Every structure is written in structure tokens, then in C-alpha cells.
Amino acid sequence: MMGKNTPPSSLPAPVQEETLASWLDRVYIHSDSFHRRANRRSVLGAPWRNVSGLLPYRLRVFADSVGQHFYSDTELLTLHTFYPYFAATMTDTAGRDLAERIFSGGRGPLCPTREPLSLAARPDVGRYCLQCQREDRISLGFDVGRRYNVAPFVTRCPFHGDFISVLSDGVERDLASFRWKESQSATTRRNAQQFARETQRLLEGCGATLMTCRHRLEAMGYMTKEGSLRVKQLVDESRAHFADGFEDQALSRLVADKEMLRRAFQRLSDTRRSIHPAYLILLNLFTEAHSSDVPTSEKTEPSGVWRHEDLRKSAVEGCSSVTAVARKLGVATTTATLLLRRAGLADRFNVRQPDDGIAAILRDLEAATPVASVAAHHGVTPLRVYRLMRTAPGLIERRRERAYVAELKLRRSTAEAARTTDGRVITAAEFRGTYRNDYCWLLKHDKEWLRVYLATLTRSAVSASRTGRSSLTVEAAASEIELLRRAYDSATQIDERRPYRASRKRVAKTLKLNDYAVKIRKELGLLVPAEDDEAFVRRRIEWVKNLSPDLNIGSSERWLKKAGLRRTKNRRSICVAAARENVDA
Ligand SMILES: [Zn+2]
Incomplete structure (x- = not known):
């Protein structure tokens, strides 16, 4: 061993x-x-x-x-x-x-959240930062594929800031340049660099999480204390912030599309839902850039180096907590604690809640009261409430369970109350449209009950038309017509190897399109091109002729055999037609 x-x-x-x-x-x-x-x-x-x-x-x-x-x-x-x-x-x-x-492990690839715009081709090509590559070759002697090389929407090295180059040629290169274009615009480059750096911070586990992001949005006034989002405002302002776009074309399209952003940001108001990290990165960049706009309640002292000798009682006058001191001094909370301890002022701030206070908080928490209101009621910070919550074993799970049961009751009763409006039973489509949130929630958590409930409603006369559909998918697909043509061309190029029919599957494979992307394209009326039988048979025969130019086999039957093709009546006539054209030429 x-x-x-x-x-x-x-x-x-x-x-x-x-x-x-x-x-x-x-x-x-x-x-x-x-x-x-x-x-x-x-x-x-x-x-x-x-x-x-x-x-x-x-x-x-x-x-x-x-x-x-x-x-x-x-x-x-x-x-x-x-x-x-x-x-x-x-x-x-x-x-x-x-x-x-x-x-x-399990079956199939892991996909925690679907990548936005997953219908756009993401070429599977090797990409490297040339500087990183040079350094690796000198220090290690070989190339290294790093995480940022394959990170979604990243076009720049987070360490050097250089554009990540594509190291292949042919259709793969075309494909890559279709998606990733090095930009000369300073703002676009800056956007791309910031996006790469923020991605790297998430990868290293030190970026702002969704929770932090929610707090920031709350501080900036985009989110209320209750967690509802001013989504329109957030969408408009973040679109304006990223107006210059990114070097990744798909990402540029994403940040320009209202509907797509609205749908993603909407998910923020539900703490149990996750969004694709790309959105989190965008929000982090946006909130970071605008965090100076956040009105601060207390004036921050000019930040210098604080020494405990300088810390007088008067300096911390009026501060009720360590956090307040930290804010006033312009230092981190841990530093503030340290300074206070050294200055002998720590006792004043070590305001421990008396035990019965703790018991009262825990009682409220058991009743599944929201943390924010518990904190407000007892006059402590939400952070303290969270810490207390962790000390009681099983409390978090019990709260979750209670909240779930309460929500189930509420959603069901909302649906029941909605059944009759203006003296008539509504249709299922009306319920879906008007009570969208309830419908989605019930569909996810209480499917069986929802099915029974919907059956009791009036049948819809016409199928409800889809509303609020993003134009993005249509645009994204339409802009790829040129790409499809190139992929088709490359799939039908004659080479030394025996030509194969450029079937739809083959073209899609060249483009590294998955089945989902092909299906979406079809729904949008943008079919991936495929070679018809005639073009293919002619190409095969052309190939045989190129292979041995002096060969002269009279009948179409033998041509087909030589080309290794199954002989059908249709193909024979194609052969004859081709031979006649040759003679005419
Ligand atoms: Zn690099």
C-alpha cells in the first residue's frame, strides 16, 4: 500500500x-x-x-x-x-x-442552473492567455488548462487582463470568433476584465454570495426589507451600466435584453431560489460600481491607521455597538473589536443579551417569524439573530418546515378564493395568468393538489397565448445564420477522406450545438441546414473521379458501386444526370 x-x-x-x-x-x-x-x-x-x-x-x-x-x-x-x-x-x-x-456521481451531467442563452453555440476549443502560457512553459514546461479558460462568458485572463486567444483554426476558429471578439473599446474591455476578475473571485470562494448581493441591493434601495424587488428599476439601471457590452457576444446580448434580465432578477426575491452565477457576477459589478451612492447614516472619519492610544472615550461616544464603532472609525469590525479591547473599552460594548432575552428571541424564531422583524422587535442586529439561530439545534429546519406549511396553506387558500370571480368560475388560463406566482409555486411543491384544483375550473376556450416572451432567443438565433452557413460549408468540404453526407446532426456537431439548442432553433423557424441526397451523391461521385481521373466506368450502376453508395432508382438518375452534364461540359 x-x-x-x-x-x-x-x-x-x-x-x-x-x-x-x-x-x-x-x-x-x-x-x-x-x-x-x-x-x-x-x-x-x-x-x-x-x-x-x-x-x-x-x-x-x-x-x-x-x-x-x-x-x-x-x-x-x-x-x-x-x-x-x-x-x-x-x-x-x-x-x-x-x-x-x-x-x-449520478447519471448525466450536473447542471445546477441552466446557463443563460444555452442555445447559443459555445465552441469547445482550447483557449489560453498567451502570457500565462509563456510563463507555464518556462516554469513548468507544459501548458495548463485553468478554470478561467473554460469559465462561462469569460474572455480575459483575470490575472493579466489579456484577451484569451483561441489556439485552433478552421471552422473552430470561425466559431470562436463569432462568439468572442477582442474589443478596442476601453469600456468594453474594462467590463470584460471586471467580469473575469469577479468570476475568479467566485472560483476562489471569496466573491460576494447571493446573500451579500441581496443585502447590498437592500442597502441601495432596490429591495425592500421584506424582500420584494424593484425589478424594473434594477433592470433599467443595470442595462444602462453595461450599455457598452462585453467581449462575449452572448453576454452582450443578455445584458441588453430586458425580459431576460427581469426574469432572472425576479428570482432574487425568493431566498430559496438560485440564479446562474453569471447574473450574480453582473449584479456584483453593478452594485460595487454604485455602492458610493449608498447613503451612509453616519459620517465616516478619514481612514488612517488607528492605534489604541488614540482611541478616547469621546471617539466612541454615541456608538451603541462594535459595528457602529467600526463604521465611525472606518475600519473592519474585527479591527474595531481589537482596538476597543486594547483601549480597555471593550466592556462597554460587550452588550450581551440577558438570558431571558435570548429565550424570547428563540421563542419568536420557533414561531417562524422573519429574522428582520425579530431583530427589530428585540432591538438587536439581524446578524446576532442569525448567530443565535445557529446555536439551537434543528431550529433552522423547524423554521423552514413551519414556513413551508404556512405557505402551502396560504397558496391553497388564495387559489380557492380565486375560483369564482364576478359570479363565474374562472378558467385555468386565467388562474395561471393572474396568480402566476401561486401557480408556479403550487406546480413545484403541490402538483397533485394543483391538478385536482385546475380540473374544477372552467375549460379554457382557446389556448392562452404566451406573453412577455424574450425577443432575445429569436435575435440570438437569427444572428447565427452566417455561422450556420460556415458550419455547413465546412461539413461539405471535399477532403482526402471519403465525404459523408452533411446531415443535420453532423452540422450541429460541428457547431457543438446540443439537442436542446437544435430544438429551440427549430421552434424559432431556424432549421440547422442539412445536405440533400442529390448534392451528397454528386459530391461522392466527384470524389471518386478526383481520386482516379482516368477511370472510365460506363454505367451509373458501377459508379454508385465504386462510390460505395447504396443503389436506388433515384440515385441512378442523379448519376445519369451528372454524367450528361459532364459530357456537355
Ligand atoms: Zn494570464
Whole structure:
């Protein structure tokens, strides 16, 4: 048995920020396996196929075979996958679930939240920051695929700020330049750089989480204390902020589309829902840029270095808590605590709630009262309430359960009350339209009850037309006509290998479009092009002729045989027609 701390010499150590795919490739080079696929299968315990590059799963198998020589499995999760990135927008429970699924695996790729605009082609090409690459080659001797190289919507190196170059050519390069364009505009570049840096902060687990983001929005007045969002205002102002767009064309389109942003931001008002991290990053950039607009209740002293000798009683006069002191001095809370302690003033602020006060708070918490109102009622900070809540075992779960039951009751009664309006029973479509939130909630949590309820309503005469649909998907698809043409051209190019029919599936594969993207395009009336039989047969025959120009086989029958094509009546006539054109020419 090999000891935990003595990695076998043949196992290459991971490089900082390296993706698992990149590391696996280096493990493969050093292994005695001939096939990359077989090697990946052996260390992952399953084929790599369907494994997301961002969130590879069955990590525990990998940890047992290779990873354990370098890391604990949690380190593996946070240092080499996109787990911290996605976890930033999830609740703790959802985050833990995701981690468990990454560790033990499941069927199909993990997809915590669908990437916005997932219908747009995201070329699967190698992209590198040239400076990073140069440094790696000098210090390590090989190239490293890092997390930011594959991060959604990132076009710049978070460390150097350089544009991430595409290292392939042909249709792959076309495809990439269709999506990522290096910009000369200073604001667009700045946007792209900031986006990359914020993405990197999420990956390192030190970015602002969804919770922080909500607090900031609240402070800026976009969100009320109760959690309802001034969505229109937020959408308008964030659109204005990113008016110059990004280097990732899909992201530029995203920030320009009202409907898409509205739908995403709307989710913020429900604390149990998560959004794609790309939206969180956009909001973080937006709120950070505007945080100077936040009215501060107390005047902040010019920030200098504070020493405890300078801290007089008068300096902290009027402050009721350590937080207030910190705000007044312009330092972090921990620093303020330290200063107060050294200055011997700590006792004044160590305002512990008397025990019966704590009991009262806990009682309120048990009754599932919102934290904000508990804090206001007892005159403590929400943070203190949260801390107290964690000390009581099972309290959080009980609150959640109670809140859930209460919500269930409320939603059901709302639906029941809505049944008759103006003396008639409403239709299902009307219910969906007018009580959209209730409908969605019930559909998610109480499907069976909703089904029974809907059956009691009047049947809709006509199917409800969809409203508020984003124009973005239509635009995004339409702007790709040129791309589709190029992909089709490249799929039908004659090369030395035997030409194959450029079927729809083949063209989609060239574009790295998934089935979902193809389906959406079809719904939008934008079919992925496919070669018809005649064009294909002619191309095959042309290829045979090019291969052996002196060959002269009279009948169409034999031409088809030579070209390796199944002989049908239709194809024979295509052959004859082609031969006649040749003679005419
Ligand atoms: Zn770089």
C-alpha cells in the first residue's frame, strides 16, 4: 500500500487553478495506458462522456485513485472544479447536495442552473492567455488548462487582463470568433476584465454570495426589507451600466435584453431560489460600481491607521455597538473589536443579551417569524439573530418546515378564493395568468393538489397565448445564420477522406450545438441546414473521379458501386444526370 504522503513518482501534481480535465490529461501522459478515454475511465471509474468540464462528478473515485496523494476530497472540490462558483448562488443545503452529487456521481451531467442563452453555440476549443502560457512553459514546461479558460462568458485572463486567444483554426476558429471578439473599446474591455476578475473571485470562494448581493441591493434601495424587488428599476439601471457590452457576444446580448434580465432578477426575491452565477457576477459589478451612492447614516472619519492610544472615550461616544464603532472609525469590525479591547473599552460594548432575552428571541424564531422583524422587535442586529439561530439545534429546519406549511396553506387558500370571480368560475388560463406566482409555486411543491384544483375550473376556450416572451432567443438565433452557413460549408468540404453526407446532426456537431439548442432553433423557424441526397451523391461521385481521373466506368450502376453508395432508382438518375452534364461540359 502506498502511504498517503508519498505520491508515486509517475503521478504529476496538479497546478494551481488547473481544471480536472487538464490534470487528467497529464496523468494520462504519465500512465501506461494507450487510450486517453480508457485512462480517464480508469481513474474516474466511469467514462468521461457526458461529464461536465465545469463540474466533473464521481470525484470520490478520482480522489481514491489519484487525488488523495495530493489533496483531501474537499480541497479537490474547491480548488479544481467550479463548485465554489455555483455554490455562491445556492442555499447551504442545496450546496451540500451538489457537493454530494459531485462526489458520488449520478447519471448525466450536473447542471445546477441552466446557463443563460444555452442555445447559443459555445465552441469547445482550447483557449489560453498567451502570457500565462509563456510563463507555464518556462516554469513548468507544459501548458495548463485553468478554470478561467473554460469559465462561462469569460474572455480575459483575470490575472493579466489579456484577451484569451483561441489556439485552433478552421471552422473552430470561425466559431470562436463569432462568439468572442477582442474589443478596442476601453469600456468594453474594462467590463470584460471586471467580469473575469469577479468570476475568479467566485472560483476562489471569496466573491460576494447571493446573500451579500441581496443585502447590498437592500442597502441601495432596490429591495425592500421584506424582500420584494424593484425589478424594473434594477433592470433599467443595470442595462444602462453595461450599455457598452462585453467581449462575449452572448453576454452582450443578455445584458441588453430586458425580459431576460427581469426574469432572472425576479428570482432574487425568493431566498430559496438560485440564479446562474453569471447574473450574480453582473449584479456584483453593478452594485460595487454604485455602492458610493449608498447613503451612509453616519459620517465616516478619514481612514488612517488607528492605534489604541488614540482611541478616547469621546471617539466612541454615541456608538451603541462594535459595528457602529467600526463604521465611525472606518475600519473592519474585527479591527474595531481589537482596538476597543486594547483601549480597555471593550466592556462597554460587550452588550450581551440577558438570558431571558435570548429565550424570547428563540421563542419568536420557533414561531417562524422573519429574522428582520425579530431583530427589530428585540432591538438587536439581524446578524446576532442569525448567530443565535445557529446555536439551537434543528431550529433552522423547524423554521423552514413551519414556513413551508404556512405557505402551502396560504397558496391553497388564495387559489380557492380565486375560483369564482364576478359570479363565474374562472378558467385555468386565467388562474395561471393572474396568480402566476401561486401557480408556479403550487406546480413545484403541490402538483397533485394543483391538478385536482385546475380540473374544477372552467375549460379554457382557446389556448392562452404566451406573453412577455424574450425577443432575445429569436435575435440570438437569427444572428447565427452566417455561422450556420460556415458550419455547413465546412461539413461539405471535399477532403482526402471519403465525404459523408452533411446531415443535420453532423452540422450541429460541428457547431457543438446540443439537442436542446437544435430544438429551440427549430421552434424559432431556424432549421440547422442539412445536405440533400442529390448534392451528397454528386459530391461522392466527384470524389471518386478526383481520386482516379482516368477511370472510365460506363454505367451509373458501377459508379454508385465504386462510390460505395447504396443503389436506388433515384440515385441512378442523379448519376445519369451528372454524367450528361459532364459530357456537355
Ligand atoms: Zn494570464
